[in-house]
Amino acid sequence: MGSKNVKIKDIFIDHHKYLGKSENSLKIYDLPPKNMILSPFNLIIDTIDRLLMVNFENDPIYFRVELQIFHKIGKDYPLVILYRKDSLLDLYYTNEVVIENRKKMLTDLFVNISFNQLDSIEYKFQFDDMGLDAYLFLKDKLEKEIEFKIKENTPGRRLDSILSPIGVVNKKPEYFPIVFLNKFGMVIKKNTEIFVKIHGFLRDPVDMPVQMDGAHVYQAHYSFKPIIGNWNNNFTGNINPVILNPPISYISDGNLTYDLIKNTDYYEIKQITGNDDRGQTISIEFSPAIPNLLFIKSKSIIKGRFSCVIDDIQGIFAGEYSLTRTGDTIEFNIQPIKGWQPFPGKLWLKTYNWTSKIQIYDVDDIKIDSYWRRIKI
Numbered sequence: 001m002g003s004k005n006v007k008i009k010d011i012f013i014d015h016h017k018y019l020g021k022s023e024n025s026l027k028i029y030d031l032p033p034k035n036m037i038l039s040p041f042n043l044i045i046d047t048i049d050r051l052l053m054v055n056f057e058n059d060p061i062y063f064r065v066e067l068q069i070f071h072k073i074g075k076d077y078p079l080v081i082l083y084r085k086d087s088l089l090d091l092y093y094t095n096e097v098v099i100e101n102r103k104k105m106l107t108d109l110f111v112n113i114s115f116n117q118l119d120s121i122e123y124k125f126q127f128d129d130m131g132l133d134a135y136l137f138l139k140d141k142l143e144k145e146i147e148f149k150i151k152e153n154t155p156g157r158r159l160d161s162i163l164s165p166i167g168v169v170n171k172k173p174e175y176f177p178i179v180f181l182n183k184f185g186m187v188i189k190k191n192t193e194i195f196v197k198i199h200g201f202l203r204d205p206v207d208m209p210v211q212m213d214g215a216h217v218y219q220a221h222y223s224f225k226p227i228i229g230n231w232n233n234n235f236t237g238n239i240n241p242v243i244l245n246p247p248i249s250y251i252s253d254g255n256l257t258y259d260l261i262k263n264t265d266y267y268e269i270k271q272i273t274g275n276d277d278r279g280q281t282i283s284i285e286f287s288p289a290i291p292n293l294l295f296i297k298s299k300s301i302i303k304g305r306f307s308c309v310i311d312d313i314q315g316i317f318a319g320e321y322s323l324t325r326t327g328d329t330i331e332f333n334i335q336p337i338k339g340w341q342p343f344p345g346k347l348w349l350k351t352y353n354w355t356s357k358i359q360i361y362d363v364d365d366i367k368i369d370s371y372w373r374r375i376k377i
Contacts, residue, residue, distance in 0.1 A: 011340035018338070028297065028300045033266045036241040039242060042233055043274035049069045050068070050226070051067070065081070114141070131185070133150075152191075161181065163179070172374070180229075189207070189215070257272070261289050270290075285308075286306045306334070329359050331357055332357075333355055355373070356369070
């Protein structure tokens, strides 16, 4: 019996079918409407120019190496992450520009991490009609050599897009991590030149247990257009309404853009969108739209769905939301439930749950306590 074949085109959710066409009833409102909305959402995007990850086996210290390339101030700079069997991550770079805005994100995601600046890192990271052409050489903090080379030889090599799974690396997440790999490829085994050398010893790249689009591949992948987003960073404090002046259905506030719909005289949030400095976007669409939290009446219960769109690709992942209002307090919950991962077992994103408690004493006095947690499934 041959190995299972996974088709990339089959990993996305039917965005429109999943969301349906739900609408909020006017019966959930009892306060007079005003031209304003209240948003508990935030979305921050961190752009990496290129990304390559290779898994290997039989090394006593490391099991994975990752190469990231950042285009900063007119130049390319490398960041190398060595994944260790003792759960420590070692980061190597030649210029702090690649980590100056990412240290907190990295320490949030990974508990045990070391930062190491080197004088030089040799690398090559290109793509042509035959596929990936990559090389890496550096000396780790033990002053020993880390090296790999990958040269695909597949005429007409085609790239895809995929949401990267996130392992259980932090039981108290600061946000929901969105790592979307556009222009993505798994390293094909056939005709590929590949070696991984750690401390002078050749290590075997790990095989993928399934075929991808009919090809045998390694547990090594790359992306020439990755998009990394932090959705709903944990926050406790005061929030202010977004004033709609003039009242319009498309408005930007901070790092988010809102697509609004008007339910009679109540503005509701149909979609939120964040973008990076390259014009790439991450959007979350809701069905029904998130009601106007300022004006829903006590004892209201609203349940709905959401689906993620990145650039023009719909159905990256999806889930459910629910909210209830009791007096001045709104309880808001988000639960991702649908997505895809290339390995068997529990779906990683289902272990994330977002809870928000919003207390609305007045439009000028609104407090929120929101956080993500990992749950057992």
